[in-house]
Amino acid sequence: MEAQKSLKVECLTEDEAINLFKKKVGETTLNSHSDIPQLAEIAAKECQGLPLAIVTIGRAMADKKTPQEWERAIQMLRTYPSKFSGMGDHVFPVLKFSYDNLTNDTIKTCFLHLAIFPEDHQILNQDLIFLWIGEGFLDGFASIDEAFNQGHHIIEHLKTVCLFENDGFDRVKMHDVIRDMALWLASEYRGNKNIILVEEVDTLEVYQVSKWKEAHRLYLSTSLEELTIPLSFPNLLTLIVGNEDLETFPSGFFHFMPVIKVLDLSNTGITKLPAGIGKLVTLQYLNFSNTDLRELSVELATLKRLRYLILDGSLEIISKEVISHLSMLRVFSTIFKYLLSKRNYISSSTEEEKEEANYSRKDDKAIYLHEDNKALLEELEGLEHINWVSLPIIGALSFQKLLNSQKLLNAMRDLELWNLEGMSILQLPRIKHLRSLTVYRCGELQDIKVNLENERGRRGFVANSMPNSIFYNLHGVHVNQLPKLLDLTWLIYIPSLERLIVHGCESMEEVIGDASGVPENLGIFSRLEDLRLYLLPNLRSISRQALPFPSLKTLCVMECPNLRKLPLDSNSARNSLKTIEGTPEWWQGLRWEDETIELTFTPYNK
Known part of the structure; x- marks a missing residue:
């Protein structure tokens, strides 16, 4: 329309939403029982400020005159929103217009994928793009950098058309009603009811576990400790576990996942590799970031198809030749968790450092990441397909190994330089794709140069390519x-x-x-x-x-x-x-x- 200025119409504030909702419900219904005004406020909040949902649901509640009817309706709105009167035949079809006008199937698939996470879940842009790459949504690009750039483009486009929301520094989330619409599109609208399943209940029933057999993508934040039902995941492509208290999995949990490609155990409480994970021979994407996993044992070497391995967290030990056996590996990331923690910006001593100083176990068949890790660099350098590396470089010898490897310099994306003993001047080499640089605990370092x-002779970067x-x-x-x-x-x-x-x-x-x-x-x-x-x-x-x-x-x-x-x-x-x-x-x-x-x-x- 060649408008001179575009203005984003924001969702209503909580008070505005409640007032509009009550207006659509009507005074007669609101006055029919003393509990209903408070229940109306609860129902209005479920709409998350979206005017279309507020009007539709408010009108649908106008003839409900008892608290029991309101409570049942609110429960349905939370559990099965597409079944609520007016949502599946009015609200979702209207919202679907934005989805239908997305420019291609890749963007549509990426949009629907975010619905696997629960309501109000926020995710870092980078983590979401890595998931899309791991799922194979962005396979049509010659390099991972091009795929990553396309991922950023998709996120920005989905924010522009209001299907994604910006949620802090480099994070996105999905409005609750938009997410309900995405789940409706991904499953019921297409007649595949359980393609995406999100399980957040405290206690799993037999009928819920039976649905897992149909699921293609499953998000679990429930407890699995008391699960005794035989498990089978014949169609499962993606499993994301979102329970930060979960430390172990039931026996045999990973034994029958014959086609799984993506396993995300980030932000869980695991401290060691889950038993049976080596049986997931079809796995291409594995994420252990932000866990207390300390050691990567030899069992992982059986995952010959693994392309993306993300270990950002507390990892200290990698068994030798594990990485070299992952011949298809393209992405390897193991940034230390506690450097990312805000508490380390205001304290010069951390519990992790004390643990590191006291760590005494030694094994000549292992690589210790807190020490000179030249052996890890050598294993990575030997991988034919590696083109994205994020890791700490410990000590001057490891740094020199990096400087001598053009392959690793070309692959480096996030670099941490630790304990460069005896070095007063750090001369940074050309690292074309480097995205982040950390220099940590180098006691003699006085100057950094590029x-x-x-x-x-250039007049300035902005003016000259x-x-x-x-x-x-x-x-x-x-x-x-x-x-x-x-x-x-x-x-x-x-x-x-x-x-x-x-x-x-x-x-x-x-x-x-x-x-x-x-x-x-x-x-x-x-x-x-x-x-x-x-x-x-x-x-x-x-x-x-x-x-x-x-x-x-x-x-x-x-x-x-x-x-x-x-x-x-x-x-x-x-x-x-x-x-x-x-x-x-x-x-x-x-x-x-x-x-x-x-x-x-x-x-x-x-």
């Missing part, structure tokens, strides 16, 4: 416990940096030092959204000059007592800033160029 040999820069894909940098590091001036050459965390660098006085020799149009921190500074006792400056920060959303400063001035002016972070976090004492001690700038940013202080 190789600008191919960048000389930024994708060709040496770190174009680098979005996140985290430096932690580097007591002698002086600054991070090298970051001015990172054009796509979105998140920066600096923690425990006692010698640092400036984040960005002397940048007088760089081009004016370099766009320093032009895409930075999240800047967090912790435990920097001598920090006095983030930048010597005010920066526009056109994308900055969050600035967090904790225990930086000498940082008295922020690199902000009246034009900084316009239309982007959400919050500035810091103690009241720190905020009150800040110095500003003028009162207008202080008044501009005071509302953002939290």
Whole structure:
């Protein structure tokens, strides 16, 4: 329609939704029993602010005059929404218009897939895209990078047409009513009732377990401890377990899954490989991230078709030659969990570090990830199809092994550098696909440099084909416990940096030092959204000059007592800033160029 401006029509607030719902129910019904007004509020909340659902359900409840009728209706709305009057023949068909107008079957399949998760479930964009890749939805691309980019494109498109919702930093979820519609589309509308099953009940009945035989995709968050029924999953392609308290599986649980491709046990309480997992010979995607799994035993070596192995968490030991036997492996990720934990930004000592120091078991048939892990790099280098690696590099010898392998450098996506003993200057090599970099506990490190040999003479990344820069894909940098590091001036050459965390660098006085020799149009921190500074006792400056920060959303400063001035002016972070976090004492001690700038940013202080 060539409109000059598009406005997103948000869902109603809770009060607005309740008022509209009660209006459609009518005063006669609301006054027919003293319990009904409260039940009406409960029913209205089930609509999650969606006007179409509020109007439809409100009208359907207008002739229900007893609390029992209302309670039964609310239960049906929660359990079988498609059976509720007006939903399957009015609400869902209207919402289906957005689905029908999606441009291709791949986007439609990716949309329906998110419905496997329970109501209000939020998921990281990266985790969702990896699941789509593991499912084979994005197989039509020449490289995993192209598939990953397409995954991001699909997420953005589904948010644009309001089928997905943005839910925090790099997370999405599905509106409850949209999810109900997706389940209706995936199962009942197509006549395949149990293709997607979501089991969240406390106690499983025999009839529920019998449905698992028909399921293609199953999400389980229920307890399995008392399950004694013989299990069979002849059609199961995907199993996602969402019970964080689940530590073990019933005997034989994995014995009959003849066609399973995707197994996601992330965020569960498991501490060792489940018995029988080696029988899943058709498995292509396996996720143990954010668990307490400590050891990867030889049983995993039987999974010859495995392509995607995600182990981000507490893994410490991998039996030798397990990885080398996974000949089809394309993606290997084992980022340490506790570096991702917020509590490590405000503490210099962690329980995990103490556990690491006390860990005494040794086995010459195992690789210890907290030590020199050159052997793991050698096994990964020998895999023909590997093209995505995320892992910690421990020690100078392992780092040198990485530098000597162009194959591993090309595959590296998330890199953690630990304990680079004896190294005062870190010269970063060209790592074309690197997305995140962590440098941790390098006691002698004073400076970090990048190789600008191919960048000389350029007028600025933005103006001159930024994708060709040496770190174009680098979005996140985290430096932690580097007591002698002086600054991070090298970051001015990172054009796509979105998140920066600096923690425990006692010698640092400036984040960005002397940048007088760089081009004016370099766009320093032009895409930075999240800047967090912790435990920097001598920090006095983030930048010597005010920066526009056109994308900055969050600035967090904790225990930086000498940082008295922020690199902000009246034009900084316009239309982007959400919050500035810091103690009241720190905020009150800040110095500003003028009162207008202080008044501009005071509302953002939290």
